[in-house]
Amino acid sequence: MTTPTERRDFLRGLLAAGAGGLAALAPAGAGLHVFLDPLRRSGAGADFVRVTGLAALPADGIPRRFTVRTDQVNAWNRRADVPVGAVYLRRTDETEIQALHVVCPHAGCLVDYAPAKDGFLCPCHNSTFALDGTINDPKSPSPRGLDRLDVEIRNDTEVWVRFQNFRVGAKEKVPA
Amino acid sequence: MKAFLGWLDARTGAVTFARRILFDPLPGSVGWRHCWGSVLVFTFLVQVITGFFLLAGYSASTQTAWESVYHLQFETPGGWLLRGLHVVAAQAFVILLGLHLMQVVIQRTYLAPREFTLLLLLVLIPLALAQSVTGWLLPLDQKGYWAARVPLNILAVVPGIGPLLQQALLGGPEVGHHTLTRFLALHVTVLPLALGVVLAVWWYLARRPSPSPVGTVSAGKTSWWPEQALRDAVACLAVVVTLLLLVVRPGFDGWGVAFPELLAPVDPVEPYSAARPEWFMLFLFQFLKYFPAGSEVWGAVIIPSLILLVMAAMPWVGRWRLGAGFNTAFVLALGLGAVVLAGLAFREDRHNTEYQAARRQAHTEAARARELAQTASGIPETGALTLLRADPLLQGPRLFARHCASCHRYEGHDGLGQVPTDPPSASDLKGFASREWLTGLLDPLRVATPHYFGGTRFEEGRMVRFVQKDVAAFDDAQRANLAKVILAVSAEAELPAQREADLQDADAIAAGRELIRTREMKCTDCHQFRVPDEDAIAPDLTGYGSRAWLVDFVGHPAHVRFYGRRNDRMPSFRRDEILDEHALGLLADWLRGDWHRPAPAVVATDQPTQRQE
Structure with a gap:
């Protein structure tokens, strides 16, 4: 079928493509290796952080927004005690607290407490949530309710929250 | 597939274009010497x-x-591999460009109608050098800063627009945020775009079918x-x-520094005497040495421009037999000249002990900067320079060399490892207030040597007399007591290196404290210790050698608490505002050996030790 010249040329072409590809692989590979470094860094497990005192929470169960401060690594900078996020804290009982992440699981906007709706409203796409964080409107665009965070009362007066972020847009609550 | 390609080609001509690139006959023959174009691209x-x-x-x-x-x-x-490739490829580009230029001239590939083969290469040279200069500044380490500083200053000697151009590039009166943003913008947009376009045109013209240089039309x-x-x-x-x-090469240079180099972040107010351009620009650096003040513009601008002009004329000059010979001789002479000049620069540096010391110092600082950046608290938002400026290990020796080494020594040198030519005229402060140092001070054979009071007005003072007469006559029991006094005085310093030993010897130290006040030991005849004593004529032993004591002492040695009116030549550094509190603290911390030490890394024992201290 093929002449010897054609076969030789085909082989040459193959070798040329191989050598050229290999040559280009070095800079591209070195670059991608660095570029994709974040994928190799797994997020450290979240620790409990002291957010506020128990007295700061109204007894009537109205949620209140608190900034969470902790240590933060930002590439080469390490900063101690800086704001990293926020939570809505609400008393559900004398010694029971509920902590909700302020980030809307739909697209990552920050939700507001809406007293008129007796719940939370996301200003971006109008997702609404009940006070306990569940979706209270079947037409809500959010795939899941507000993310609950582990919360502990320590020494009877301190409110500690295990603060972590979750992947937005997913039906399940997956740590981000 | 074919249908899609046809559809695409009808609308863009891309397939035809690709076909032409791949399958059109080449203007010349096939051969290794035609690889240059592709290699440069x-x-x-x-x-x-x-x-x-x-x-x-990058930020x-x-x-x-x-x-x-x-x-x-x-x-x-x-990351080091990525950066290394970028650095080495930049140098390779310049070298390949230079070699190819010589090839074009010697093989007379520039003859009509291929003049652009040469002219475009000449355009690439300044572009490549500009890339090198802008690129080196970006890490803002000592090397890059000073390597970029020099071309910037040279720019200012260009008559007329020079100073304006310099000001515009700097973006302010000094190297700052805007210098970096401007250099980055040039380095990643305009310059590479220009390089890319010129290279593409150059490559295209080389492929364009045309009569071969020698005249005979031989379409391959x-x-x-x-x-x-x-x-x-x-x-x-x-x-x-x-x-x-070249990137992965092991530490050939003997300092065991990581490649590519990243020296310490630059401190523009500290001198850096190892400033050199990249090695392929060394010939220019050497060339400029031959131009006396006021005539640099010749060496930096006029002569290089003339050389480029002569080369640009080569396609026309080369039409004559003699002209071609001239061209070849000219590029060979240029190449040889560059090699010789670079060699000279290299040789001068090799025999320049100050330069070698500066380079060693730069590498020590680079390693230290890395250590400081790796601490648990990391790099503060004010930048790594904050860490360096607050580091006793870096700043202490500098301060010592600048302010103390005219009289004192530190382990025989000036703090930075240089031995001053004048002999010392005050004590050697390495290990000041440590047990060893005090033991030497109280040794009849050593107290009057230049290591301690020799060379000062106290050479025949009361302390020396006490040590040489009384201490020399001590019996064994007294000598044992003296040893406890030494432990007690040294413990006042609370030296980090002695923390454990001080804890262990707590009993002996407590006994020593009592002994200091005894008539037998005579300390409090002249010194005060714990109890205020208006008659004391010698330095306070309370907190002797501690940070606060040192800061106070160096700040004002003529204070009544220390030497009072009997003070020798030592300046009052704080009172006379020679040094501020911060600098005195750094000096004290350094003398006391109180600086951050990295946690001992788990190092495999079979690794060769690359750093010599």
Whole structure:
């Protein structure tokens, strides 16, 4: 079928493509290796952080927004005690607290407490949530309710929250 | 597939274009010597690719430039390889460009109608050098800063627009945020775009069918694909392998520094006497040495421009037989001249002990900067320079060399490792207030040597007399008591290196404290200790050698608490505002050996020790 010249040329072409590809692989590979470094860094497990005192929470169960401060690594900078996020804290009982992440699981906007709706409203796409964080409107665009965070009362007066972020847009609550 | 290609070609002509590139007959023959074009283009592409990824991790400001490069190189796996490839490929591009230029001239490839083969190469040279200068500043380490500073200053000698151009490039009166943003913008947009366009045109013109240089029209029969393509690919692969070898090379330079170099972040107010341009620019650096003040513009601007002009005229000069000979001789002389000048610069530096010391110092500082950046608290947002300026280990020796070493010594040198020519005229302060240091001070044989009071007005003072007469006559019991006094006085310093020993000897130290006040030991005849004593004529032993004591003492040695009116030549550094509290603290911390030490790393014992201290 093929002449010897054609076969030789085909082989040459193959070798040329191989050598050229290999040559280009070095800079591209070195670059991608660095570029994709974040994928190799797994997020450290979240620790409990002291957010506020128990007295700061109204007894009537109205949620209140608190900034969470902790240590933060930002590439080469390490900063101690800086704001990293926020939570809505609400008393559900004398010694029971509920902590909700302020980030809307739909697209990552920050939700507001809406007293008129007796719940939370996301200003971006109008997702609404009940006070306990569940979706209270079947037409809500959010795939899941507000993310609950582990919360502990320590020494009877301190409110500690295990603060972590979750992947937005997913039906399940997956740590981000 | 065919239908799609036809559809695409009808609308864009892309397929026809690709076909022409791949299968049109080449103007000349197929051969290894035709690989240059592809190799140059490929080296440029390596720069573009690695450059993109570097840019993705770089942050241009005086507080983040060094920090982001540090993060890439030392905290991102493989970052050193990426940066190394970029650095080495940049140098390779300049070298390949120079070699190819010589080839074009010697083989007379520039003859009509191929004048642009040469002219475009000449345009590439200043562009490549501009890339080098702008690129080196970006990490804002000592080397890059000073290597970029010099061309910037040279720019200012260009008559007329020079100073304005310099001001515009700096973006302010000094190197700052805007210098970095401007250099970055030039380095990643305008300059590489210009380089890319010129290279593309140059490559296209080289492929354009035209009469061969020698005059006989010989349209070749072979196409680029696959024969020449294979050669080009192999040549590019060889280039990449060479680059990789150059990056991965083990620490050839003996300092065991990481490659590519990242020196300490620059402190523009501290001198850096190891400032040199990149090695391929060394010949220019050497060349400029021969131009006396006021005539630099000749060496830096006029002569290089004239050389470029002469080369630009080569395609026309080369039409004559003699002209071609002249051209060849000219480029060979240029190449030889550059090699000789670079060799001279290299040789001068080799025999320049000050330069060698400055280089060693630079590497020590680089290693220290890395240590400080790796602490648990990391790099503060004010930048790594904050860490360096607050580091006793870096600043102490500098301060000592500048302010103390005219009289004192530190282990025989000036703190930075240089031995001053004048002999010392005051004590050697290495290990000041440590047990060893005090033992020597109270040794009849050593107290009057230059290590302690020899050379000062106290050479025949009361302390020396006490040690040489009384201590020399001590019996064994008294000598044992003296040893406890030494422990007690040394414990006042609370030296970090003696913390454990002081804890262990707590009983002996307590006994020593009591002994200090006894008539037998005579300390309190002249010194005060714990109890205020208006008659004391010698330095206070309370807290002797502690940080606060040292800061007070160096700040005002003529204070009644210390030497009072009997003070020798020592200046009152704080009272007379020679040094501020911060600097005195750094000096005291350094003398006391109180600085951050990295946690001992788990080092495999079979590793060769690369650093000599």
